[in-house]
Amino acid sequence: MPSLSTATPVATAGEEKRRKAVRLIPGGVNSATRNVGYPAAFSHARGSTITDSDGREFVDYHCAFGATLLGHNDERVNAAVAETFGTIDLIGLGVTELEIQxxxxxxxxxxxxxxxxxTMSGTESTFQAVRLARAATGRKYVLKFQGCFHGWHDAVARNVASSAEGAWGRDPLSAGILDDAIDATLIAEFNDLGSVQEVFDRYPDQIAAVILEPVPHNVGALLPIDAFLRGLRELCTTTGTVLIFDEVITGFRHAPGGYQELCGIAPDLTAYGKAMGNGFPVAGMGGRRDLMERFNSAGGDVMLAGTYNGNPRIHGSRRGHHDSD
Ligand SMILES: Cc1ncc(COP(=O)(O)O)c(C=O)c1O
Structure with missing residues (x-):
């Protein structure tokens, strides 16, 4: 019989689950930022509380990056989604009443x-916005700001929480991105209109879009200077550049109409997601009619596709947030 000192400690249920997850899923998680060590496996979530596989309760200050705005398993949202069960689900033709609502x-x-x-995610939303801007302007470059995050697609996956050496330089978020894709995205400094003007001067008539989080939450909630946002709006208007607000975090949270409701500046396109579905995967983008009508669904030349886009079952979730029209 092994002595106490040499006995292998018995793994808790949570540790067992974590080990199994690491065998089955790269790093044991489905999104790299979730890899926070222990506790790692959760079994329940309600309101502000999440419970791990060992039965320990935690107050959830993370809130899935703000997606679970109303708290976990909000009964109104659940009831609204449940209402769709047995009534409607994914339909690959036409439109459903819930999508129109x-x-x-x-x-x-x-x-x-x-x-x-x-769409189903913020990444798809900013992807569509950037592609639409390139198509509408016939221009190549996109300007983003050091520190802003817009999802993981190639056009925006650079210069987020860069190291001191990486900031301002060429700092891709991932291997495997074509050099051309990285280099077609230019970097300026948030709240510094001069740095934006400099990039515009270097690439005259070549910038399709300026994309920004109006409040860059992904590097600790920098507050925008009013004159900066106004200056961007003016510069984009005078140069025919598409101004894209990425309100995936700020949308439906800073105000029902997003940060643009508070700052009073109208972008040309807006991407949103997260809080829209209180944890259900629903997101979207929208803006100026003339731009949106470039989608091939309306006879234009920009592809709009996605098996799960507009899934009416998930659309039920937003009814729990708001009225019951
Ligand atoms: C501002 C912003 N834009 C876009 C995204 C991408 O959204 P998703 O993770 O739903 O693809 C995120 C995600 O954290 C975000 O914070």
Missing amino acids: AAQLVQDLIPSVDMSIT
């Missing part, structure tokens, strides 16, 4: 949005 609600809340589409 969702578009109406988004457009009522965000006045700069004349038309909108729904």
Whole structure:
């Protein structure tokens, strides 16, 4: 019989689950920022509390990066989604009533949005916004700001929480991105209009879009200077550049109409997600009618596709947030 000192300590249920997860899933998690060590396996979530596989309760200050705005398993949201069960689910043709209601609600809340589409994630939303801007302007470059995060697609996956050496330089978030894709995205400093003007001077008539989080939450919630946002709006208007607000974090949170409701500046396109579905995967983008009508669904030349776009079952989630129209 092994002595106490040499006995292998018995793993808790949580440790067992974590080990199994690491065998089955790279790093044991489905998104790299979740790799925070122990506790790692959770079994329940309700309101502000999450419970791990060992039965320990935690107050969830993370809130899935702000997606679970109303708290976990909000009963109104759950009931609204449950209402769709047995009534409707994914339909690969036409449009559903819930999609029309969702578009109406988004457009009522965000006045700069004349038309909108729904996607499944913020990444898809900023992807569509950037592609649309390139198509509409016929220009190559996109300008983003050091520190802003817009998802993981190639056009925006650079210069987020860079090291001191990486900031301002060429700091891709991932291997495997084509050099051309990285280099077609230019970097300026948030709240520094001079740095933006410099990039515009270097690439005259070549910048398709300026994309920003109006409040860069991904590097600790920098507050925008009013004159900076106004200056961007003016510069984009005078140069024919598409101004994209990425309100994936700020949308439906800083104000029902997002940060643009508070600052009073209308971007050309807006991307949103997260809080829209209180944990259900629904996101979207929208903006100026003339830009949105470039989608090939409306006879334009920009591809709009996605098996799960506009999934009416998930669209039920936003009804729990708001009214019951
Ligand atoms: C500002 C911002 N934009 C876009 C995204 C990407 O959204 P998703 O993770 O839903 O693809 C995120 C995600 O954290 C975000 O914070």
